[in-house]
Amino acid sequence: MLEFLARRITRLVFSLLGLTIILFALTRLTPVDPVRFALGPQATAAQVAAMRQQYGLDRPLVVQYLSYLGNALHGDLGLTLQGQRSVSADLANYLPNTLELVFAALILGFVAGLPLGIIAAVRPRGAVDAVVQLISTLGVAIPSFWLGVILQLVFAVNLRWLPLAGVLEPSDTPPPAITHMVTLDALLTGHWATAAASLQHLILPAVVLSLQPLAMVAAMTRTSMLEVTRLEYVRVARAKGLPARHVVLRYVLRNAWLPIVSILGLNVGWLLGGTFLVETVFGWTGIGYYGINASMSFDFPAILGTTLVIGVVFALTNAVVDVLYGVIDPRIRQAA
Amino acid sequence: MTPSPHAYSAELAPPPGSGVLDEPAAQRGASGWRRWWWRYRSSPIALFGLAVVAVLVLAGLLAPWITAYPADAGSTTNFAATLLAPSGTHPFGTDDVGRDILTRVIFGARISLSIAFAVTICAAAIGVAIGGIAAYYGRWAQWILMGLTDSFLALPILVMAIAIAAILGHGTANLVGALILVWWPGYARLTEGLVLAEKQREYVEAARAMGVPSPRTLWRHVLPNIVAPIIIRMGQDIGYVILTAAGLGFVGLGVQPPTPEWGVMVSESRQFMLQAWWYSLFPGVAIAVAVLGFTLVGNGLQAAFNVHHSDASR
Numbered sequence: 001m002l003e004f005l006a007r008r009i010t011r012l013v014f015s016l017l018g019l020t021i022i023l024f025a026l027t028r029l030t031p032v033d034p035v036r037f038a039l040g041p042q043a044t045a046a047q048v049a050a051m052r053q054q055y056g057l058d059r060p061l062v063v064q065y066l067s068y069l070g071n072a073l074h075g076d077l078g079l080t081l082q083g084q085r086s087v088s089a090d091l092a093n094y095l096p097n098t099l100e101l102v103f104a105a106l107i108l109g110f111v112a113g114l115p116l117g118i119i120a121a122v123r124p125r126g127a128v129d130a131v132v133q134l135i136s137t138l139g140v141a142i143p144s145f146w147l148g149v150i151l152q153l154v155f156a157v158n159l160r161w162l163p164l165a166g167v168l169e170p171s172d173t174p175p176p177a178i179t180h181m182v183t184l185d186a187l188l189t190g191h192w193a194t195a196a197a198s199l200q201h202l203i204l205p206a207v208v209l210s211l212q213p214l215a216m217v218a219a220m221t222r223t224s225m226l227e228v229t230r231l232e233y234v235r236v237a238r239a240k241g242l243p244a245r246h247v248v249l250r251y252v253l254r255n256a257w258l259p260i261v262s263i264l265g266l267n268v269g270w271l272l273g274g275t276f277l278v279e280t281v282f283g284w285t286g287i288g289y290y291g292i293n294a295s296m297s298f299d300f301p302a303i304l305g306t307t308l309v310i311g312v313v314f315a316l317t318n319a320v321v322d323v324l325y326g327v328i329d330p331r332i333r334q335a336a
Numbered sequence: 337m338t339p340s341p342h343a344y345s346a347e348l349a350p351p352p353g354s355g356v357l358d359e360p361a362a363q364r365g366a367s368g369w370r371r372w373w374w375r376y377r378s379s380p381i382a383l384f385g386l387a388v389v390a391v392l393v394l395a396g397l398l399a400p401w402i403t404a405y406p407a408d409a410g411s412t413t414n415f416a417a418t419l420l421a422p423s424g425t426h427p428f429g430t431d432d433v434g435r436d437i438l439t440r441v442i443f444g445a446r447i448s449l450s451i452a453f454a455v456t457i458c459a460a461a462i463g464v465a466i467g468g469i470a471a472y473y474g475r476w477a478q479w480i481l482m483g484l485t486d487s488f489l490a491l492p493i494l495v496m497a498i499a500i501a502a503i504l505g506h507g508t509a510n511l512v513g514a515l516i517l518v519w520w521p522g523y524a525r526l527t528e529g530l531v532l533a534e535k536q537r538e539y540v541e542a543a544r545a546m547g548v549p550s551p552r553t554l555w556r557h558v559l560p561n562i563v564a565p566i567i568i569r570m571g572q573d574i575g576y577v578i579l580t581a582a583g584l585g586f587v588g589l590g591v592q593p594p595t596p597e598w599g600v601m602v603s604e605s606r607q608f609m610l611q612a613w614w615y616s617l618f619p620g621v622a623i624a625v626a627v628l629g630f631t632l633v634g635n636g637l638q639a640a641f642n643v644h645h646s647d648a649s650r
Contacts, residue, residue, distance in 0.1 A: 011486065018487025026503045141628035143579055145586045146602050146620030153609050153616060273494025277583050291495075292587050295502030307499045311490050 008322060012315040019311055020072075020304070024065050027300045034298040038081040055079070055301075068304075077305035082297050087305035091287055095309065096180035097167055098279070098286030102271045104183075104206035109213025109267070114260075116214075117221025122248060124226065132218045139215025144274050148208045148281035155204060163201050165283035172197050205282040209274055213267040220263045224256040231255075257328050265321035272310055372564075375640040382636020388629030396446035408435035409443040411594035419612045429614035431604070437615065440596035441622045447597050448626060451508070452577040455515040456570050462516065463523020464559075464566060470524070471531035472554050482528060488521040497580055501589040511590040515577060526569055530562040564641045572634030575627040582623050598623045 027034075035051050036043065052058050055078075056067065071078065077087035120129040156164040167182055168174060175186040175194050183202055186195035228234060229252055237247045276288035283289070287306055294302035376382055400406045404425075414434030422429045428437035470481035488496065500514035531554075534540060543553045584590030585599030593600055598619040605615035 014483060015486035015490040018483060019490040022487055023499060023503065026500065030503050030505065032503070032505045137628065137631065138624070141575065141631055142624045143582055143599070143620060143627070145583060145599070146616070146623060149602060149606055149609070149616050150620065153613055157609055269492035273492035276494060276498055277587065280587050291498065295498055295587075295589055298502065300503065303499055303502050307491055307495060310492070310495050314492060315490065
């Protein structure tokens with residue numbers, strides 16, 4: 001297991017390194033000149049040259065890359081081109097909102113998807129099964145950003161049940177920071193009014209983002225439970241006269257877990273990508289929102305920083321999913 | 337995870353000894369394709385998907401002739417007819433500068449489908465070449481090429497696409513480039529696995545023993561045996577490419593206005609949310625229908641090509 005993990009981690013580190021090289025090279029090879037863009041059309045050649053020097057863009061490419069990498073390892077991702085703020089500090093401010101949204105979507109997806117999948121598998125071809133099939137097909141096809149816009153139209157604009165956008169209203173006071181996730185902090189510190197307000201803001205984006213995991217969890221639970229149900233030991237359990245609920249939960253579900261956990265791994269990538277679109281729709285100030293703003297203004301240091309953070313989160317979750325495999329299925333632990 | 341590649345190759349492998357020497361490849365292929373079409377046809381849902389795709393392709397191809405206001409595909413304006421609700425003359429209503437939304441949605445099919453086909457075909461070609469070479473030659477070629485592949489896979493597809501599109505600059509050509517750059521690694525991984533499995537087979541050894549040059553073995557003998565899973569993957573990817581391209585258009589990093597791209601249209605509609613629900617609704621429905629159609633075709637292909645999975649997806 002340890003050797004397996006060590007090999008996985010080495011590979012992850014190398015691919016992250018490769019990623020930084022690719023993106024760094026692209027930022028230097030592209031015809032776009034971010035400095036000129038940041039300074040605006042009125043900037044003189046001298047101003048452009050001064051800013052290029054300040055950002056070290058006049059040095060050889062390899063030197064630039066190595067110094068970027070060295071600083072990044074110390075947690076310094078450089079300064080943004082727009083406004084010259086610290087990219088690391090920016091990301092630290094924006095990341096908790098994204099994590100809160102992604103966790104909420106993941107929880108929603110599992111809490112709704114698991115029972116739907118189980119019921120569908122217990123009664124294949126029943127009504128719930130039909131609904132699950134429909135959701136799992138549509139859930140993948142419906143564009144999240146569009147669903148977000150439509151839900152805003154219905155629940156915020158027309159019915160006025162929920163706020164249109166944002167993490168909190170400007171009039172709300174944010175709770176004392178513990179985890180920096182607003183809803184969680186408000187709950188932990190007992191600021192119930194703030195918690196209610198931030199939950200209201202969280203509902204729409206979380207529902208939109210949860211659609212894909214919900215669809216995949218429901219479909220995967222159904223398929224893998226149907227596969228396990230056919231196995232002999234389940235028939236034996238039934239023949240022994242064990243109650244149906246016991247057979248489903250203890251015998252079938254337990255052995256159907258593995259593919260369901262793999263869905264978790266697959267979804268983290270999708271959620272981290274989807275959050276860029278959903279945060280844009282809902283003005284949710286997470287790193288997706290930050291990354292899109294940086295992208296629109298060619299703020300290369302901010303873009304590189306955002307991708308690096310996402311890459312690390314992505315790599316870590318994939319590693320965790322691998323470990324979970326081993327925890328759930330002792331056969332994998334032994335084989336590795 | 338994806339089903340083991342061996343499941344496909346076991347079925348597709350030529351009968352022992354036949355791969356290089358006797359049966360003409362074309363004939364073997366034809367009978368196989370007919371069998372797969374027969375299996376594909378047996379699924380009504382897959383046929384429905386195919387019908388949706390056919391309608392979209394036709395709509396895209398014939399857009400200038402079947403739309404009522406072909407000039408509205410560009411940047412024309414008609415300020416006498418802004419934000420009209422759906423009616424007989426404008427079944428999907430009009431937008432903020434008075435253009436017919438149905439016309440623009442139909443032209444959108446042309447844009448989204450061309451982008452999706454171009455990206456999928458180029459990505460598959462690049463990925464198959466890189467994965468095939470890496471697996472067939474092994475050693476440092478494999479080490480370097482698959483290392484490169486892994487680096488491209490270190491970010492979720494959408495994030496990588498956003499980053500590359502942002503760095504290259506906004507617009508349709510850069511969008512296509514960015515999407516090809518994020519999609520080829522999946523094919524490289526898939527092909528690597530398939531070729532590694534094929535390499536163990538006797539026919540490859542026979543070809544090698546007979547002195548067939550490596551590139552020729554790879555192209556003429558290995559590739560035809562791994563083409564099915566690659567086509568399935570392409571079928572499943574097209575919908576996803578459409579979705580991603582629309583997402584990039586929506587945030588402003590992809591196709592630029594006034595081109596009637598579906599994602600761009602949803603984005604433009606947001607300012608007029610209070611007055612015109614139809615403006616947001618129809619372009620989004622178009623995306624969902626297109627993605628759904630291609631997803632059903634992809635699933636149908638998978639079920640038809642792969643006997644092992646046909647019963648799990650009933």
